[in-house]
Amino acid sequence: MKRINPDLNSLRAFVVLADSGGFRPAAEFLGLSGPALSRQIARLEDGLSTRLFDRDTRNLRLTPSGEELLALARRLLQEAGKAVEEFEAFLAARRGRVSVAGLPSITAGLLPPIIARFVAGRPNLDVCVLDALSDKVAAAVLEGRADFGLTAGASDGAGRLAFRKLLDDPFYAVAAPGGPLDDMDEVSWEDLVALPFIAMAQGTSVRALTEAATVQIGAAFEPRFEVSHLATAGALVAEGLGVSALPGLTLPVIGGASLVVRPLKAPEVTRRIGLVFLAGRTLSPAAQELIDLILRSPRDPLGHAAA
Amino acid sequence: MKRINPDLNSLRAFVVLADSGGFRPAAEFLGLSGPALSRQIARLEDGLSTRLFDRDTRNLRLTPSGEELLALARRLLQEAGKAVEEFEAFLAARRGRVSVAGLPSITAGLLPPIIARFVAGRPNLDVCVLDALSDKVAAAVLEGRADFGLTAGASDGAGRLAFRKLLDDPFYAVAAPGGPLDDMDEVSWEDLVALPFIAMAQGTSVRALTEAATVQIGAAFEPRFEVSHLATAGALVAEGLGVSALPGLTLPVIGGASLVVRPLKAPEVTRRIGLVFLAGRTLSPAAQELIDLILRSPRDPLGHAAA
DNA sequence: CGGGATTGATGCGTTTCATGCATTGAAAAG
């Protein structure tokens, strides 16, 4: 038996004709000429090897096969319409799922207000935020667990990741009010590392840059405390147990407003914050939209969440 | 926003390409040349205003939009396949519903074995048998409650019903063994109506023909009993309460084998049994199939169920 | 009872569109 292959346009024409009860109005509705519709129906009937309408010049009535096909065609067209609608919603970034991997300082500070604007009016769009340390961020993007990442400029060796710089995030010295920084306008790394130092754990971007800075000034790096989470570091500083060097973006997260924060110089160290994504891969419309929104957002190095 | 109209063939090509991971094998599978498939995908992408594959000469990978469309296309194609399958089943008379209206003598005698053969191997085909008196049969067909009818030749005045003769069903005289017919080879209407007569109720084809016969011989028609159902008539006859004149098709229904049955002559009265259906209307494949089966079946006027 | 009007089908010419062949350009394999 030869395979019959219904054409959605023919089915649509058939349904319209069945509904309108005449070739003329149906053809007009479809934007076709009468003969075109007549032939389209004839083709459909021929393809199905069945008469679909009992018709003469005056009457038009569905045959039982036509009735049967009408039900099936309606169902199929409805399915098709639903599919188109879903796909259009996906294309318009109103539906789908965006997965963002990011450093904790970014996902906690920079990202939330942007996501809030992003999901507004997009009730069917899921956003998944993956907060992880910088190497894990790159891994998540490489493995496809995240559509893109927000991290400190780390280029993957294989060149499979592309980087788009967002901002330079300068380091600041932080201490408790009444602590050693009260009287200083700005702080040098040399001065800072001489104080009891609260360092971030290995594997964080902050740690890597902190070590680089101490190496650069030829100082020994002997932290008094070592913590994994920013909140802990902030709490220790607030308690006056030590000082630390942190990028501006982290300050809102640790409650920098109630701490003494001073620009950190000699050398001036900045964390290059940017987007990473798989090179050569098209992003989902929703992910692209979120990226565009991030790029258009004001990028205050101090973290605009503090504003 | 312009209306996008997916073509099932394009979607099929897209799915095949996504599954086979390369243009060459996909094109071969689809029975197309490479360029044809390339353009088909390009058209699809153009129609959707989206890139569906990230591709260079060596790699072919779905974009997120492609992944999304793939799921939707699979679903839609599966729906389409199911619809085609259902429709083919309908066309092949393996699915659907046939509604037959018929005189009780036919629906009880002639029809059951035919229906038995008809539904064999058609588990999804519903058969609805409507047994009714002759005028109700015609009405059921006219009103569309039955696809066709099996009745005694009655033509609707408006000519909206077509009749197709099946057989001539001659009348027989019936009586109980040990009754008045035992010694006779054949019986005349005149002899029969002189005996205690069991008549069918008004509105039955049997009654109409019985009355016509008595009028024809100029006799009075004074039935001793009058019943609506054949089984009752048969039981009364078997009990020796009277005789009756019944068409051959009714005999198996009333247990004619245990009665005395004699050909009834002078005049020879026959009931024209045939199919009625709406003129100019195409029948459903299943109904047509059942009709063909009826036409091909042996038509023993005595009722082949007795064989 | 008869002519005009309406409706769907058909013949024909045109246009559009998809396909196939040949070629190009790019990337991987030897």
Add this chain to the structure above:
DNA sequence: CTTTTCAATGCATGAAACGCATCAATCCCG
């Protein structure tokens, strides 16, 4: 560095759909 493979493109061919004009049948109205 050459060869091979693969997808994209130019070009020409062929098929399919469309519109216009016409035809046949029916209904409406005078």
